[in-house]
Amino acid sequence: MSDELNGRDDDDSAYDETREDAPRRKLSLALIAAVLLVLSGFAYLMYGGIADNLVWNMTPKQLLAKGTNAYGHAVRLGGQVAPGSVQWDEGKLGVRFRIRDEDGTEIHVQSKAIPTAMFREGIGVVVEGKLVKNDGAAQFHATNLMVKHSNEYKPPAAGHPASPEAMNRTLITN
């Protein structure tokens, strides 16, 4: 009764005595099962082909391969800025360029969004928007323009200092 007065409802001392015994073998099995679960989950992800089903962005080739289905849907398109294709809309906010796949497939992009200072010819980009038919030609209207960085980190070549002035330079070249 004094235990209840002190707020101890359950008899912990008995629990302490028996905890060493029975659960031990069950939990070793549980431990092995858990580790196996982790390993098999990892194996499934590596070899189970999930990579094909989770897509964050498509390439130009993949988008065009959809045929008529390519048009009108909001998609994310990833590729490279084709060298020599960048054109800034004079007096308006916008940039036009061609996005290029690894194998050379290109799509014209008209972007309302302004890219960051990292944007330049040859760099990776990901555009979000829709593919539309403009006078029979496919054009991608981008609402969002993201510049993708490779895993390369190199100081600029001699004669091309990445000074604050260089970084804040105007991107408009035409």
Next chain:
Amino acid sequence: MKELYPAAGAPMRPRWLTRFGLFTLVYFAGAQTVALMNSPADSAMGDLQKIMYVHVPAAWTAFLAYFVVFVMSIAYLAKRNERYDLVAAAAAEVGVVFTGLALATGSIWGRPTWGIWWTWDPRLTATAVMFLMYIGYQALRGFTDDDDRRATWSAAVGILAFLNVPIVWFSVQWWSGLHQVQSTRDSMSAVYWNWLWLNAVAFLLLFVFFVASRYHVAVLERAVERRVEDAAMRAADTRRVAGESMSNVH
């Protein structure tokens, strides 16, 4: 646990830990300063490259922390030694902090480079999931009252949640996304590579210091709990004995 309770007048933190902490602080400050002052601006992103000296080591250290949680969780289930549970909990806390730091610095870097604060890119998503799972681990510990049950359930979660780490690591290789693949020695100039590793060591030292400090606090908390429980039980016993002797008198 009783033997770890400090005697009266002993410092609250073991002396070696204080010294290690001071060394870590000096090394960290030095490594960051040296890296920030000596890194040339990158040709693509300019001075934004310098965030790498916090973002990348934080992520690496978080992976290490979660690996420690994984190993200690297995060790606890195998040996039932509560110290393993306390180390796992300490490592999970530190891992969550470093993961949050990696996410925050990544977002800050991403806005002026990629153009966005966030996107559901595979690596970013996987990292966010990992972050939330280990926060869940903390929540689980907070809501479980019984020490043994808390330790057992946390150990199970600590083992399963570790599956996140290889997912986050390989996400950039398995799926196409915005976050770039891992840099190699060849893809980076030596100057960036060297300073990165210098700071990785700094973060490793920080990790050890944080986990050791947090573990020490946990041990003290546990020792105090045991002392209080023992005192309460002895008081209850005294009252019961007194009650019985009183009834004997009557």
